[in-house]
Amino acid sequence: MPELPDVEGFRRVAARAAGGRVRRVEVLDAGVLNGVTADRFRRGVRGRVLGTPRRHGKWLAVPLRTDGRRHRADEPVVAFHFGMTGGLQWCAGGEPRHRFDRVVLATDRGELRFRDMRKLQGIRLLSGDDELDALFAELGPDAAGVARPELGELLHGSRAAVKSRLMDQTVVAGLGNLTVDETLWRARVHPSARSDELSDAAVGGVHQAMRTVLRQSSRAGYVPGRPSWLTGHRDDTRAACPRCGTRLRRTRVAGRTSVWCPNCQQR
DNA sequence: TTGCATGTTCCGGA
DNA sequence: GTCCGGAACATGCA
Numbered sequence: 011m012p013e014l015p016d017v018e019g020f021r022r023v024a025a026r027a028a029g030g031r032v033r034r035v036e037v038l039d040a041g042v043l044n045g046v047t048a049d050r051f052r053r054g055v056r057g058r059v060l061g062t063p064r065r066h067g068k069w070l071a072v073p074l075r076t077d078g079r080r081h082r083a084d085e086p087v088v089a090f091h092f093g094m095t096g097g098l099q100w101c102a103g104g105e106p107r108h109r110f111d112r113v114v115l116a117t118d119r120g121e122l123r124f125r126d127m128r129k130l131q132g133i134r135l136l137s138g139d140d141e142l143d144a145l146f147a148e149l150g151p152d153a154a155g156v157a158r159p160e161l162g163e164l165l166h167g168s169r170a171a172v173k174s175r176l177m178d179q180t181v182v183a184g185l186g187n188l189t190v191d192e193t194l195w196r197a198r199v200h201p202s203a204r205s206d207e208l209s210d211a212a213v214g215g216v217h218q219a220m221r222t223v224l225r226q227s228s229r230a231g232y233v234p235g236r237p238s239w240l241t242g243h244r245d246d247t248r249a250a251c252p253r254c255g256t257r258l259r260r261t262r263v264a265g266r267t268s269v270w271c272p273n274c275q276q277r
Numbered sequence: 278t279t280g281c282a283t284g285t286t287c288c289g290g291a
Numbered sequence: 292g293t294c295c296g297g298a299a300c301a302t303g304c305a
Contacts, residue, residue: 011283041301068284094284095302110303128284128302170295179285188283233283241283265297267281 011232012092014153014184014224017068019231020090020098023122024063024072027100030117031059042112042124042132044091054086054135055115060122066146067153067183068092073139083139090133096126153184154224158217165205165213172208172216173201174264185220187266188233188241193220194270195240200277201263201270244269 012020035056037048046054054074061073061081070090073081081087090098095110102120113124113133124133136142151160164181165172175181176190185193194201196219199212208216227233235242240258243249249258256273 013283016283092284094282096284128282128300168294174296186283244283262297264295266283 012068012094012096013186013189013227013233014065014068015189015227015230016097016232017065017070017092017184018154018228020070020092021063021065022231023098023100024060024070027060027115027117027120027122028062028072029059030119032056032115032117034114034116036114036116037112038107038114039112042126044132044134046133046135051113051133051135055088058086060115060117065152067149067179068186069145069149069183070098071136071142073142085138087136087138087142088133089136089142089145090124093126093128093132095128096124096132099123099125149179149183150181151183153182153189153220154228156182156217158214161217161220162210162213165208165216168205170205171202171264172199172205173266173268175205176216176220177264177266184224187268188244189220189223189227191244191269192223192233192240195275196223198274200275201268203277240269240271 032055035052037051040048043051058074058076061075064071068091072088074086075081076085100120101123108125110125110127111123112126115122165175168175173190173194176185193216197215199216233241238252243258250256251258251271251274254271254273256271258269259272260267260269
Protein backbone atom coordinates (compact mmCIF):
# COMPACT_ATOMS: atom_id res chain seq x y z
CA MET A 11 0.00 0.00 0.00
CA PRO A 12 2.49 2.57 0.99
CA GLU A 13 2.53 5.86 -0.83
CA LEU A 14 2.96 9.24 0.85
CA PRO A 15 -0.41 9.12 2.69
CA ASP A 16 0.25 5.66 4.07
CA VAL A 17 3.71 6.63 5.24
CA GLU A 18 2.21 9.71 6.83
CA GLY A 19 -0.01 7.32 8.77
CA PHE A 20 3.06 5.30 9.77
CA ARG A 21 4.69 8.52 10.95
CA ARG A 22 1.81 9.00 13.35
CA VAL A 23 2.24 5.40 14.51
CA ALA A 24 5.93 5.96 15.14
CA ALA A 25 5.12 9.19 16.97
CA ARG A 26 3.25 7.14 19.55
CA ALA A 27 6.45 5.25 20.25
CA ALA A 28 8.55 8.40 20.51
CA GLY A 29 10.14 8.90 23.90
CA GLY A 30 10.29 5.19 24.60
CA ARG A 31 13.62 3.53 25.27
CA VAL A 32 14.27 0.39 23.24
CA ARG A 33 14.82 -2.48 25.66
CA ARG A 34 14.85 -5.27 23.13
CA VAL A 35 15.37 -5.51 19.37
CA GLU A 36 13.96 -8.56 17.65
CA VAL A 37 15.12 -9.21 14.11
CA LEU A 38 12.72 -11.94 13.04
CA ASP A 39 13.83 -11.78 9.42
CA ALA A 40 17.15 -10.15 8.59
CA GLY A 41 16.06 -9.99 4.95
CA VAL A 42 14.42 -6.63 5.60
CA LEU A 43 17.64 -5.05 6.83
CA ASN A 44 19.33 -3.05 4.12
CA GLY A 45 23.08 -2.48 4.42
CA VAL A 46 23.33 -3.56 8.04
CA THR A 47 23.67 -6.95 9.72
CA ALA A 48 21.20 -8.07 12.35
CA ASP A 49 23.93 -7.89 14.96
CA ARG A 50 24.95 -4.38 14.12
CA PHE A 51 21.33 -3.26 13.93
CA ARG A 52 20.56 -4.68 17.36
CA ARG A 53 23.65 -3.12 18.89
CA GLY A 54 22.94 0.23 17.26
CA VAL A 55 19.34 0.49 18.42
CA ARG A 56 19.12 -1.28 21.75
CA GLY A 57 19.20 1.03 24.76
CA ARG A 58 18.42 4.15 22.76
CA VAL A 59 15.39 6.39 22.93
CA LEU A 60 13.14 6.76 19.87
CA GLY A 61 12.91 10.37 18.72
CA THR A 62 10.35 12.34 16.75
CA PRO A 63 9.76 10.62 13.39
CA ARG A 64 10.19 12.55 10.16
CA ARG A 65 8.82 11.70 6.73
CA HIS A 66 10.15 12.63 3.31
CA GLY A 67 8.35 11.13 0.36
CA LYS A 68 7.91 7.45 1.11
CA TRP A 69 10.77 7.35 3.63
CA LEU A 70 10.30 7.53 7.36
CA ALA A 71 13.22 8.45 9.61
CA VAL A 72 13.30 7.80 13.34
CA PRO A 73 16.20 9.57 15.03
CA LEU A 74 17.67 7.89 18.09
CA ARG A 75 19.26 9.35 21.19
CA THR A 76 21.12 7.87 24.09
CA ASP A 77 21.06 10.52 26.79
CA GLY A 78 19.75 14.03 26.88
CA ARG A 79 16.50 15.34 25.56
CA ARG A 80 17.30 15.70 21.91
CA HIS A 81 18.78 13.62 19.13
CA ARG A 82 22.26 14.84 18.22
CA ALA A 83 23.45 14.93 14.63
CA ASP A 84 26.05 12.25 15.30
CA GLU A 85 23.58 9.77 16.77
CA PRO A 86 22.07 7.02 14.60
CA VAL A 87 18.84 7.22 12.65
CA VAL A 88 16.60 4.34 11.61
CA ALA A 89 15.21 4.84 8.11
CA PHE A 90 12.18 2.84 7.01
CA HIS A 91 11.03 2.19 3.47
CA PHE A 92 7.87 0.18 3.12
CA GLY A 93 8.03 -1.02 -0.46
CA MET A 94 4.64 -2.19 -1.62
CA THR A 95 3.61 -4.27 1.34
CA GLY A 96 5.28 -2.79 4.41
CA GLY A 97 3.74 -1.15 7.41
CA LEU A 98 4.30 -0.06 10.99
CA GLN A 99 2.22 -1.01 13.99
CA TRP A 100 2.18 0.15 17.56
CA CYS A 101 1.23 -2.64 19.95
CA ALA A 102 0.86 -1.78 23.60
CA GLY A 103 -1.41 -4.61 24.67
CA GLY A 104 0.61 -7.70 23.90
CA GLU A 105 -1.21 -8.38 20.65
CA PRO A 106 -0.11 -11.62 18.97
CA ARG A 107 2.60 -11.42 16.36
CA HIS A 108 1.69 -11.33 12.73
CA ARG A 109 3.41 -13.78 10.40
CA PHE A 110 4.95 -10.94 8.41
CA ASP A 111 6.33 -9.04 11.39
CA ARG A 112 10.02 -8.74 10.53
CA VAL A 113 11.53 -6.42 13.11
CA VAL A 114 10.21 -5.47 16.54
CA LEU A 115 11.49 -2.60 18.67
CA ALA A 116 10.24 -3.27 22.19
CA THR A 117 10.08 -0.34 24.60
CA ASP A 118 8.80 -0.07 28.14
CA ARG A 119 5.43 1.13 26.88
CA GLY A 120 4.86 -1.14 23.92
CA GLU A 121 6.26 -2.46 20.68
CA LEU A 122 6.87 -0.83 17.34
CA ARG A 123 6.52 -3.57 14.74
CA PHE A 124 7.73 -3.41 11.15
CA ARG A 125 5.60 -5.69 9.05
CA ASP A 126 6.37 -6.52 5.43
CA MET A 127 5.37 -9.37 3.21
CA ARG A 128 7.63 -8.88 0.23
CA LYS A 129 10.77 -7.41 1.75
CA LEU A 130 11.70 -5.19 -1.16
CA GLN A 131 13.36 -2.25 0.56
CA GLY A 132 13.28 -2.44 4.30
CA ILE A 133 15.19 -0.83 7.10
CA ARG A 134 18.47 1.04 7.10
CA LEU A 135 20.55 2.13 10.05
CA LEU A 136 22.19 5.46 9.33
CA SER A 137 25.15 6.71 11.34
CA GLY A 138 23.74 10.21 11.76
CA ASP A 139 22.06 13.20 10.17
CA ASP A 140 24.68 13.50 7.44
CA GLU A 141 23.72 10.12 6.06
CA LEU A 142 20.04 10.94 6.40
CA ASP A 143 20.51 14.22 4.55
CA ALA A 144 22.38 12.35 1.82
CA LEU A 145 19.55 9.85 1.52
CA PHE A 146 16.90 12.56 1.29
CA ALA A 147 19.04 14.59 -1.10
CA GLU A 148 18.58 11.85 -3.69
CA LEU A 149 14.86 12.60 -3.66
CA GLY A 150 12.91 15.48 -5.10
CA PRO A 151 10.90 17.83 -2.88
CA ASP A 152 8.15 16.21 -0.84
CA ALA A 153 4.97 16.10 -2.91
CA ALA A 154 2.87 17.38 -0.02
CA GLY A 155 4.86 20.61 0.18
CA VAL A 156 6.02 21.38 -3.34
CA ALA A 157 5.01 24.82 -4.62
CA ARG A 158 3.31 25.26 -7.93
CA PRO A 159 6.14 27.10 -9.73
CA GLU A 160 8.62 24.44 -8.66
CA LEU A 161 6.30 21.67 -9.82
CA GLY A 162 6.01 23.44 -13.15
CA GLU A 163 9.78 23.52 -13.58
CA LEU A 164 10.06 19.87 -12.64
CA LEU A 165 7.35 18.79 -15.05
CA HIS A 166 8.62 20.93 -17.90
CA GLY A 167 12.10 19.51 -17.54
CA SER A 168 11.33 16.25 -19.28
CA ARG A 169 9.64 14.81 -22.34
CA ALA A 170 8.51 11.73 -20.46
CA ALA A 171 4.86 10.88 -19.90
CA VAL A 172 3.54 13.02 -17.05
CA LYS A 173 2.64 9.89 -15.12
CA SER A 174 6.17 8.52 -15.12
CA ARG A 175 7.54 11.97 -14.31
CA LEU A 176 5.29 12.26 -11.26
CA MET A 177 6.16 8.73 -10.16
CA ASP A 178 9.90 9.46 -10.35
CA GLN A 179 10.99 9.87 -6.73
CA THR A 180 14.04 11.90 -7.71
CA VAL A 181 11.69 14.48 -9.26
CA VAL A 182 8.91 14.65 -6.65
CA ALA A 183 8.95 12.40 -3.62
CA GLY A 184 5.96 10.51 -2.31
CA LEU A 185 3.57 9.90 -5.20
CA GLY A 186 2.77 6.35 -6.32
CA ASN A 187 0.50 4.62 -8.77
CA LEU A 188 -2.73 5.38 -6.92
CA THR A 189 -2.08 8.99 -6.00
CA VAL A 190 -0.84 9.80 -9.50
CA ASP A 191 -3.87 8.26 -11.21
CA GLU A 192 -6.18 10.03 -8.77
CA THR A 193 -4.37 13.34 -9.27
CA LEU A 194 -4.36 13.18 -13.06
CA TRP A 195 -8.00 12.15 -13.16
CA ARG A 196 -8.97 15.11 -10.99
CA ALA A 197 -6.88 17.45 -13.08
CA ARG A 198 -8.28 15.97 -16.31
CA VAL A 199 -4.81 15.28 -17.65
CA HIS A 200 -4.06 12.17 -19.71
CA PRO A 201 -1.44 9.99 -18.01
CA SER A 202 0.56 9.65 -21.24
CA ALA A 203 0.60 13.37 -21.95
CA ARG A 204 4.11 14.67 -22.43
CA SER A 205 5.30 16.35 -19.29
CA ASP A 206 7.04 19.23 -21.07
CA GLU A 207 3.95 20.01 -23.12
CA LEU A 208 1.60 20.66 -20.22
CA SER A 209 0.09 24.12 -20.29
CA ASP A 210 0.45 26.34 -17.26
CA ALA A 211 -3.23 25.78 -16.57
CA ALA A 212 -2.68 22.01 -16.64
CA VAL A 213 0.27 22.30 -14.28
CA GLY A 214 -1.88 24.37 -11.95
CA GLY A 215 -4.61 21.78 -12.11
CA VAL A 216 -2.19 18.97 -11.37
CA HIS A 217 -0.73 20.90 -8.47
CA GLN A 218 -4.07 21.66 -6.90
CA ALA A 219 -5.39 18.13 -7.44
CA MET A 220 -2.22 16.63 -5.99
CA ARG A 221 -2.44 18.78 -2.89
CA THR A 222 -6.09 17.91 -2.34
CA VAL A 223 -5.56 14.19 -2.90
CA LEU A 224 -2.57 14.10 -0.56
CA ARG A 225 -4.20 16.20 2.15
CA GLN A 226 -7.35 14.10 2.29
CA SER A 227 -5.52 10.79 1.95
CA SER A 228 -2.93 11.68 4.56
CA ARG A 229 -5.68 12.43 7.02
CA ALA A 230 -7.00 8.89 6.53
CA GLY A 231 -3.57 7.27 6.30
CA TYR A 232 -4.38 5.69 2.95
CA VAL A 233 -5.89 6.62 -0.40
CA PRO A 234 -9.61 6.33 0.29
CA GLY A 235 -11.83 4.41 -2.08
CA ARG A 236 -14.73 6.79 -1.81
CA PRO A 237 -17.40 6.59 -4.49
CA SER A 238 -16.51 10.07 -5.72
CA TRP A 239 -12.83 9.17 -6.10
CA LEU A 240 -11.24 7.25 -8.94
CA THR A 241 -9.35 4.99 -6.56
CA GLY A 242 -12.48 3.21 -5.36
CA HIS A 243 -13.12 1.94 -8.88
CA ARG A 244 -9.69 0.61 -9.85
CA ASP A 245 -10.45 -3.04 -9.37
CA ASP A 246 -13.75 -3.01 -11.21
CA THR A 247 -12.86 -3.59 -14.85
CA ARG A 248 -16.24 -2.25 -15.94
CA ALA A 249 -16.36 0.78 -13.68
CA ALA A 250 -17.69 4.08 -14.93
CA CYS A 251 -16.06 7.45 -14.36
CA PRO A 252 -17.56 8.89 -11.15
CA ARG A 253 -17.66 12.28 -12.83
CA CYS A 254 -19.08 11.67 -16.30
CA GLY A 255 -20.18 8.06 -16.40
CA THR A 256 -17.90 7.03 -19.27
CA ARG A 257 -16.42 3.54 -18.96
CA LEU A 258 -12.97 3.87 -17.41
CA ARG A 259 -9.96 2.55 -19.27
CA ARG A 260 -7.09 0.46 -17.94
CA THR A 261 -3.79 0.62 -19.78
CA ARG A 262 -0.15 0.33 -18.90
CA VAL A 263 1.63 3.65 -18.63
CA ALA A 264 5.16 3.90 -17.30
CA GLY A 265 5.07 0.16 -16.71
CA ARG A 266 2.14 0.25 -14.33
CA THR A 267 -1.56 -0.39 -14.60
CA SER A 268 -3.22 2.98 -15.04
CA VAL A 269 -6.87 3.80 -14.74
CA TRP A 270 -8.21 6.88 -16.49
CA CYS A 271 -11.28 8.33 -18.15
CA PRO A 272 -11.09 8.60 -21.96
CA ASN A 273 -13.67 11.39 -21.90
CA CYS A 274 -12.31 13.57 -19.07
CA GLN A 275 -8.65 12.96 -19.78
CA GLN A 276 -8.06 13.55 -23.46
CA ARG A 277 -4.61 14.00 -24.86
C1' DT B 278 -1.90 -22.48 -12.58
C1' DT B 279 -1.42 -17.83 -14.10
C1' DG B 280 -1.27 -13.22 -13.73
C1' DC B 281 -1.09 -9.37 -10.91
C1' DA B 282 0.27 -6.33 -6.98
C1' DT B 283 -0.16 0.99 -4.12
C1' DG B 284 7.56 -0.50 -4.21
C1' DT B 285 12.61 0.50 -6.65
C1' DT B 286 16.48 -0.69 -9.73
C1' DC B 287 18.65 -1.89 -13.84
C1' DC B 288 19.26 -2.62 -18.84
C1' DG B 289 18.92 -1.67 -23.59
C1' DG B 290 17.20 0.92 -27.41
C1' DA B 291 16.18 5.50 -29.32
C1' DG C 292 26.36 10.46 -23.58
C1' DT C 293 21.45 11.11 -22.05
C1' DC C 294 16.81 9.89 -21.58
C1' DC C 295 12.92 6.95 -21.29
C1' DG C 296 10.09 2.64 -21.16
C1' DG C 297 9.92 -1.88 -19.93
C1' DA C 298 11.63 -5.91 -17.57
C1' DA C 299 13.27 -7.76 -13.38
C1' DC C 300 13.14 -8.25 -8.54
C1' DA C 301 10.61 -11.52 -4.16
C1' DT C 302 6.50 -13.20 -2.39
C1' DG C 303 1.68 -14.03 -1.64
C1' DC C 304 -2.98 -13.94 -3.27
C1' DA C 305 -7.28 -13.93 -6.28
